[in-house]
Amino acid sequence: MVTQSISKKLLLLAGICLLALQACQKDNEFRNAKPVQEVGLNSYDFLSQQQGLYDTLLYLLRKTGLDEQVKKEAVTFFVPQDFSIFAAMDNLNYNRKQRGQQPNWTLDSIPAAVWDTLLSRYLVKGIINSDSVDLADGVTLNTLAGHAMNARTVHVNASGIEDGGPILIQYNDMNDSRFIRDWVPATTQTADLKTQNGEIHVLDTKHIFGFNSFIRLALPQIPYKGEPRAIPGVIELADYDLGGEGLAYHDNDVSNNGNQYRGESVDLEVSSEGDYDVGWTAPGEWISYTVNVAETGDYLAVVRIASPNGGRNFHLEVDGVDVTGSMEVPNTGNYQSYTNVSRVIHLTKGKHILKFFEDTGAYNATKMTFTKLAEPLPAPYSGTPAAIPGTFEAADYDKGGEGIAYHDDNPANTGPGVYRTDEGVDIENASEGGHDIGWTVAGEWLIYTVNVAETGTYKVETRVASPGDAGRFHIEFDGVNQTGTLIVPNTGGYQNWTGVTATVELTAGRHVMRFFLENSGYNLHNFIFTKQ
Incomplete structure (x- = not known):
């Protein structure tokens, strides 16, 4: 009887296990099945x-x-x-x-x-x-x-x-x-x-x-203080429009990391210049402003910006169109040492939406100033654009002055007073003849209006000299870096010249070329363009 009882119990247990196994199989089968x-x-x-x-x-x-x-x-x-x-x-x-x-x-x-x-x-x-x-x-x-x-x-x-x-x-x-x-x-x-x-x-x-x-879409974007920001004029970046995330601004996190001025997601703090700055910047973030342009024309746009990092970028848009191209942020030493980054833009009269767009992060910005230019600038130094193919001197950068035709680290011409002495670009006589630009500093740049004869590939040779081997620069056309970073070799001295070459793709017609100094310590003589 005991043996029979044990056998029944074993059979019952086996049956329970079989049912449990079948249930598990059906459960797993159900979980992996797509509900239809x-x-x-x-x-x-x-x-x-x-x-x-x-x-x-x-x-x-x-x-x-x-x-x-x-x-x-x-x-x-x-x-x-x-x-x-x-x-x-x-x-x-x-x-x-x-x-x-x-x-x-x-x-x-x-x-x-x-x-x-x-x-x-x-x-x-x-x-x-x-x-x-x-x-x-x-x-x-x-x-x-x-x-x-x-x-x-x-x-x-x-x-x-x-x-x-x-x-x-x-x-x-x-x-x-x-x-x-x-x-x-x-x-x-x-x-x-x-x-x-x-x-x-x-x-x-x-x-x-x-x-x-x-x-x-449901709520119209409106100016922060009731009226559109005036151009010409100064726009504080902290006074972006009302409308919230996705309409007046986009910020990658929901908190104001600076905890100043406005209780929204844009990161604001008190700046060393006494106003507020936008900080904690990150790629893809943006802030926008309703503006009213008084008169159609060319304007100098100047942005006050600071960063302990070089190679950072932003651009400005008007009604969704990039009007500046990439604007580079120089290394100013820290987040509260501000400098000007500028570009000439064309604006039409009337109401527009202006957007400050952060292509990269790791910089602070406080304000934008827009000044109407009396005449279209920059303008070719000789009156006509530099010809490509052809050769032109670096010292023949465009007319227009600081922030328009060039940016120099100090307002004086540090050279011996041989050429364009009333401007800040540092010029001296070159051993190859003509003039060269020296006393170079990272973040400086020069503008040249050029005319390309026909569309195609061109070799550009930049004549440079340096007693060191760490010089770097790049060349832009219409705001686009076409050369990438180019290296200046050690030539043995500031008047021992060599050519650094790159190829660029150019379309026929008038363009704006910019030579940008990524770091210091070399001289620049001229540019030689050859059709390939």
Whole structure:
């Protein structure tokens, strides 16, 4: 009897283990399976039956007329939940309060065209399921309005099993950029629901409607102190526009690291010059300003900037167009030793959006000054642009003065007074004949207006001399560094000349060439351009 009892117990235990094993197998099988569901309704009617979860979304679809497409057309709908829309409205009213406006906007306060633009970003023509975007870099999708989005699958962990959960989709607003750092992601909560006319993927409740474009489109950008910044005039960088993240500025973190002046994400602190500076700068950040230009013409744009690092960059944009090209930040010794970085730009009369864009970080900036030029500058020294192909002296840099035609570390011509003695560029007689530029300092630069005879590849030979071997420079055309860093060899002395060569691609016509000194300790004589 005991033996029989033990046998029954063993059989029972074996049966339990078998059932447990089968359950584990089914559980694992379920976790790795992609959920596929089909409903016998069109996409709109299915959302209508979800017990009030999408009432606000459906109202907006009707308001914009997009409901007909969701009902009848073959579209894939990345569905934002009502929670997402409520969060976006809360953010909008918070921004209104920050502006001193009543935080009382409702759905109907926002133009239907704005809702249409943003809702269209969730609607893609055709049937897009998770299989069709299961690529490492995802797939670029065009929405009903032609806006580029990206979708790719993500595999969720579950119960300690890596990639053991459901397969979801990450849906990214590409923000008109090919760089992933500029994209704004949203992840689905469920995916691959097939309706009569399309496909539905429901986005997570954490997603905020409109990605990062809702406030920018719904709430007009306005000047910080009520009136556009005047040009000509001085613009304090801390007085960027009202509108918040993604509209008036973009900052990589949510806190004001300097904890001064304004309670937003732009990092502000008190500067050594008595105003506020923008610090903790990082690549891709930007701040914008509504400006009013009094008169069409050429303006000298001067930015006060400081950095203990060389080789940093920024540029200025007007209405989304780069108007300066890359502007280099010299090593000023520390973050509170300020210098001027300048460029001549052309502006048209009227209201514009000016943007200070940080191509790299690790510098501080305090203000921008815009001065109207009486005549177009810089201008060729001899009256006509230097010819390419051809040879021209470095000392024949353009007319226009400090900050326009050149930048020199001190206002006096340190040379023996042989040429252009009323300016700051340091000139002396050269042993090869003509004049050379000496007493060079890192961060100095010279401008030359040139005329290229025909489009093609050119060899540029720069005649230099140095008793050391650490000299570095580069040459830009229209704000673009075409040579990369070039090295000055040890020639045995400041009057023992040699040629440093590079090739550049130039188009026919008039251009602005800039010689930029990346460090000190060499002399510069002339440039020789030869068509290849």
